[in-house]
Amino acid sequence: MDKYGVGQDAYCYPGTTVLSNRLNIRDDTELFNAERDFSELAASQIGFSPPPYDLSYLQHLHRTLFEDVYAWAGTIRTLDISKGDTRFCNVNRIEPEAEKVFQAMARFGWYEGYAREALIIAIAESFGDLNMIHPFREGNGRAQRILFEHLILNAGFEVNWWCAQPQAWIDANIDAVVCNYSALERIFDRCIGPAIPE
Known part of the structure; x- marks a missing residue:
């Protein structure tokens, strides 16, 4: 069983739990390190884009981050996956459920003009809901953080992801499965900085 609990x-x-990759790496740890290095380099080259955002934009971000490692980068997964006790969105519902999340953000004007406290609450809920969709086989968190970085910057606030610990992200997203966004709110309260001077 791999880390998503789907087996082979x-x-x-x-016969392995190693994701097929363009580098032909057959070791999980080596692939993890290569994926991290390639995606960090790619992330540093992604510029800010203003809204509107949609699933296609998230796919673009994912493709940019991982195209040197995975042939399926930016492609919606075709396999149902879970991690621990969390079962992510069924493959047949990925696109319509993602559309609901993006349409909701659009209705709220991409949170432009929100005070910091209101932004934290809104961002936490949207992040948790989109995370449950988990549209890609791997690399969802990294692509989603760039998307939300753009959302937060567009709303006029600084953001620093280094303020959150990895286990805190995992635990907060697990809580969000049952619509408890309080842990994500605490994370975003640490990560979202002051308003950007005009």
Whole structure:
């Protein structure tokens, strides 16, 4: 069983839990390190884009981050996945559920003009809901953080992801499965900085 609890799947080399990759790396740790290095370099080259945002934009971010590592970068997954006790969105519902989240953000004007406290609450809920969709086989968190970085910057606030610990992200997103966004709110309260001077 791989970390998503799906056992052997078409994304992995046969008989392993290692995701098939363009680098032909067959070791989980080596692939993790290469994926991190490639995606960090790619992330540093992604410029800010203003809204509107949608699933296609998230796919673009994912493709940019991971296209040197995975042939399926930016492609919606075709396999149902779970992590621990959390089962992510069924593959047949990814696109309509993502559309609901993006339409909600659009209705709220992409949170432009929100005070910091209101922004934290709104961002936490949207982040948690989109995380449950988990549209890609791997790399969802990194692509989603860039999307939300753009959202927060567009709303006029600084953001620093280094203020959150990895386990805190995991625990907060697990809480959000049952619509408890308080832990995500605490994370965003640390990560969202002051308003950007005009």
